[in-house]
Amino acid sequence: MSLTVEVSLISGKTVSLETQPDDSVDSLRLRAQKALGVGKGQLLSSTGHVLDGGSSVSDLKLQNGEALALRLRGVRISGRHAVAAILGDGSVVTWGPAERGGECAVSEQLKNAQHIQRNAFAFAAILSDDSVVTWGSARNGGDSNAVRDQLQNVQEIQANDSAFAAIRKDGSVVTWGAGTSARSSPQLKSVRQIQATLMAFAAIQHDGSVAAWGASSFGGDCSAVQDQLKNVQQIQATQRAFAAILEDGSVVTWGFPRGGGDSSAVQDQLKNVQQIQANLASFAAIRNDGSVISWGALGGGDSAAVQDQLKNVQQIQGTNLAFAAILKDGSVVTWGEADFGGDSSMVQDRLRQVQQIQATNGAFAAILSDGCVVTWGDAATGGDSCEVQHQLKDVHQLQATFKAFAAILHDGSVITWGDAGYGGDSIGVRSQLNNVQQIQATNAAFAAILNDGSVVTWGDDKFGGDSSTLDDQLRSM
Structure with a gap:
């Protein structure tokens, strides 16, 4: 005997759908998406729980007239070498080097994924039931079988280069992967x-x-x-x-x-610190009065040459071996290795009303209040934007790989520059880069999420720059 359920969006738009007891939740979800004219989403019960797509209507004991919600989420992308994307329905697709997680043998388990963490070799996904699924290099965290029974009630996962550490709801920690960091201290509570x-x-x-x-x-x-x-x-x-x-x-x-x-050389100055920024081997601390104290290796650890300029600092960004600070008046002060952006003297007169700064390994790019972009640092890693400077107008977001930048303009188009092999050349996909909402980056490739939920990638194939075989899956409609 059929029954009717009400499916609503957060906007209030609602449809009534007739369904049979043996219909799957996935089939009901697909019909709801089509009727509401939206992309992939997740069906939620009246109490806010995600409904298992593989279950039937009768399994979940849905009642006639029951009110359900369709939660829409944009594509969420994570990756350094390989790439993993959580789609709107909570499923996961992967691409890139198989040995680093680009191929996923556990895709059937990856349903209702909520969050993905990655290290250099593997991925770990937290599902809606707070369990964890892992894949990628077995030695480096892709195989969590030894701790699978403990990976329940997980609320957060952190990663270093080759291991994972999961925080459970009771505050205990579960670790796995390679090296001594995969063996946590027993007193962790x-x-x-x-x-x-x-x-x-x-x-x-x-x-x-x-x-x-x-x-x-x-x-x-x-x-x-x-x-x-x-x-x-x-x-x-x-x-x-x-x-x-x-x-x-x-x-x-x-x-x-x-x-x-x-930090012994500056320890007496490290007082009233509110924020710390880091690059590869140095720290820069912003104090309550807007001054900055730095320490560490030469690449940013010594800010003595610009110390009198570091006043009213609002935020700091770093390349591998240099720092750039935005002051309250929108000007910028830099220090560290000149070849890594530590010397901005050639563009200093243009660094006014800076809103935000993005960095590659060796260069900085600043968005000004008028939407223009100023770049400096290593030309080979994005410090020279001369070839596209006339196009860099009305920019509202910057993203970076190790050696290239990508800018989203207000009209949703994208401009790229820097090392072509790291995503600096997007000519092969330029016609597809329309209505771009956001861009994510791996070490050497970019992934743009469009307004319709589809994804366009470019850059080094070995770092997730080619997702063309997954085009159908990466569409939200």
């Missing part, structure tokens, strides 16, 4: 946040204390400063060191000394 270097993790517990584990030369041993790590509010990381901001605004560091782990 009530964890609220985890940060990572390349080969170590640091966890802030609810009492404000910190536990670190992994390779000691990457910050995995904080015993030398353990007694100082109290009332910690947040942690930032370079590749090999950690910096913790305490409740009183002071800072504690540990890890590789020349990678930012030794």
Whole structure:
């Protein structure tokens, strides 16, 4: 005997659909999407729970006249080498190098995915029931069979280069993958946040204390400063060191000394710190009065030459070996290695009313209030935008790979520059780059999400630059 259900969007638009007890939830969802004229979404019960697409109407005991909701979510993309995309219905598609997660043997398990985390070799997805599914390089976290029973009630996952750490709702932590960081400390309880270097993790517990584990030369041993790590509010990381901001605004560091782990030279100045930015081996701390203190390796660790200019700093961005600070008046101050953007003198007179800055490995790009873009740093990694400068108008978003930039204009078109092999040349897909809403980047490729939910990719195929075989799956309608 048939029954009728009401399916509504958040806008209030509603359709009535007749269904049979043995119809699947997926078939009901597809009909609802078509009737409402929208893309892929997830059906929710009246209590807000995601309905299992493989279940039947009778399995879920849906009643005649029951009210359901269709939740629409845009495509969410994650990746460094390979790429994984969560579609609107919670399913996942992958592309790129198979050995780094570009091929997924567990795709049937990837239903109602809510969030994806990635390291350099593998992916981990949290599903709507708070369980976890992993794939990619088995050794580096793609195989979680040894801890599968523990991967329940997971609320967040953090990753370093080759391991994962999952925080469960009770504050306990589950780790897996390669290296010593895959073996967590047994005293970890009530964890609220985890940060990572390349080969170590640091966890802030609810009492404000910190536990670190992994390779000691990457910050995995904080015993030398353990007694100082109290009332910690947040942690930032370079590749090999950690910096913790305490409740009183002071800072504690540990890890590789020349990678930012030794702040002794500036320790007396690290007071009233509200925010810390990091590049590969240096930290830059913004204090409450808008001044900046930096330490670490030469690439940004020494800001003495511009110290008197670093006033009223609002935000800081970093390349591998340099920093750029936006001041309250919209001007910019840079320091660090000149070849990595640490010297902006050639464009200093144009750096006015800067709204935001994006960075590749060796260059910066700034969006001005009028939508124009100013670039500097290593020309080969996007520091020279002369060839497209006349097109860089009305820019509202910038994204970057290691060596190239992509700009979304207000009309939804895209302009790219930098190393062609890293996404700097988009001529092959230019005709498709219309009505672009956002762009995500891997190390060497870009993925643009269009207004209709479809995805266009370009750049190095080995880093997710070619998704053409998945075009049908990557369409929302």
